[in-house]
Amino acid sequence: MKKLMNAPEQYTDDMLRGIYAAHPDCVKDTAGDLRCYCSAKKKPGKVAIITGGGTGHLPLFLGYVGRGMLDGCGVGGVFQSPSAEQIFNVTKEVEAGAGVLYLYGNYTGDIMNFDMAAEMCELEDIPTRSIVGADDVLSSQSVENRRGVAGIFFLYKCAGAAADQMKSLDEVLAVAQKAKDRTRTVGFALSPCIIPEVGKPNFELQNGEMAMGMGIHGEPGIWTGPLKTANELAKESLEALLGDLPVPQGGQVALLVNGLGATSQEELYILSGAVSALLGEKGIGIHRTFVGEYATSMEMAGASVSLLHLDEELKALLDAPAHTPFYTQI
Template identity: 75%
Template sequence: MKKIINRPEDYTDDMLRGIYAAHGDAVKYAAGDLRCYCTAHKTPGKVAIVTGGGTGHLPLFLGYVGEGMLDGCGVGSVFQSPSAEQIFQISKEVEAGAGVLYLYGNYTGDIMNFDMAAELCEMEDIETRSIVGADDVNSSTDPDKRRGVAGIFYMYKCAAAKAAEGGTLEEVFAAAQKAKEYTRTVGFALTPCVLPELGHANFTLEENEMAMGMGIHGEPGIWNGPVKTADEIAAESLETLLQDMPLVPEDEVALLINGLGATSVEELYILSGSVTRLLQEKGVKLYRTHVGEYATSMEMAGASISLCKIADEEMKRWLDAPVCTPFYCQK
């Protein structure tokens, strides 16, 4: 294992210390706990949005806390859930008089701890609503059981824009729900990653082998086989996405090409070009394209492709809203 670390067991806290040192003007922590990650600028009267998840996926989850986006994030150890107490303390810190929306990925530990935090908030008369991202098409045929991966970015964007407009808790929840309904993701891995406390790869792939549908924690995919070309990967991924969310000519979509941590930006743009060409051949219009690292898996090589169908002009307004966090800005 070659990583720039001190003690493996300090990986998450050392990372957080570095972030606070670099971006103390934008973010802070609550209740004396480094892992209670919050915006430094609370807006009175605005619905607060809190997310959370394990370390190892930057900029997901905490990278989206900031101006025009989220208000707080519970930070767990590598690939582990934050605690209910951390989420509760964050909620108390960021609640600004309009309630709190919990928006996070569809994983068992996260669901359990966010639900417990909501019960603690109820005892403090803090109103909460909860919604999970579940966009990974290959993880299940049942939409309610799908993993939440990079497509949660669009849920963050829409919910946060509605909150910034002064929407009520129910309206902000509905904005997140709209984005969830119209977002789908397909991902694939080319290499495993190494968890600091394990010191070895969390799964194996042969030299010329890839895994279609692999999860961001190393969950099994739908097939392992020879590495395909960018065009072939794009074609298979789009076929899967469009079977689940059909598009017709003149439909508009936002496209997210997401790197998993060790894939060059050049490769991501090659894949983006392949996907764009195929969509254009189908008469589908591209409203916005995002290329880069939005939800990683340590140093795993691979990528994911997310489509968010543009439902109406309101959704365009949300996607266009300005954002500025230490990890992501959009003017």
């Protein structure tokens, strides 16, 4: 294991100290707990959106806390859920009188702890709603059982813009639900990553091998085999995406080509170019293309492709400005 760190058990908190030191105008901790991560700015009367999840996926999850996106994040250890108490402490700090949307990924531990936090909120008369990202098409046939991966960025962006426009809690939830219903992701891994406290790779791939559909924690995919070309992967990914979420000719999408960590930006653009060309052949318009690291697994190599099937409402929300320490859109 070669990582820039001091000790495995300090990994998450040392990272958080670095983030707070780098961006003191944007973010702060609360309740004396580094892992209770909050926007430094509060907009009275705005619905607060709170996410949470394990460390190791930057810019997920905390990286989207900022103007026009999220208000707070419960930060777990590497690949671990934040506690219900941490989520509740973040909630108390950032809620601004209009209720709270919990928006996070579809993982058992996170669901349990967010649900417990929601119960704690109920006792204090803070209204909450919850929705989980579950965009990973190849993780399950059933939508309810799918993992949440990079496509949650679209949910953050659209729901965050709606909240920033002072929509009500149920309106913000409806936007998140619509973005969820119209977002799909396909991902594939080329190499594993190493959890600092474990010290060895979380799965194995041979030379020249890849795993289609593998999850961001190394969850099994649908096939493991020889590495395909970017054009082949673009074709296979789009078939899975559009097979699950048909987009008519003349329809418009947002495209997100996300790197899992070690894959270079050069390669991500080679892949996004291939996906763009195929969408063009199908007569599907791309309103906006996002390429880069949006949801990673530390130093895992690989990528994911997400589509959001746009309508006029989602297009306007996606285009609204946003500013966080990890993501700025003008």
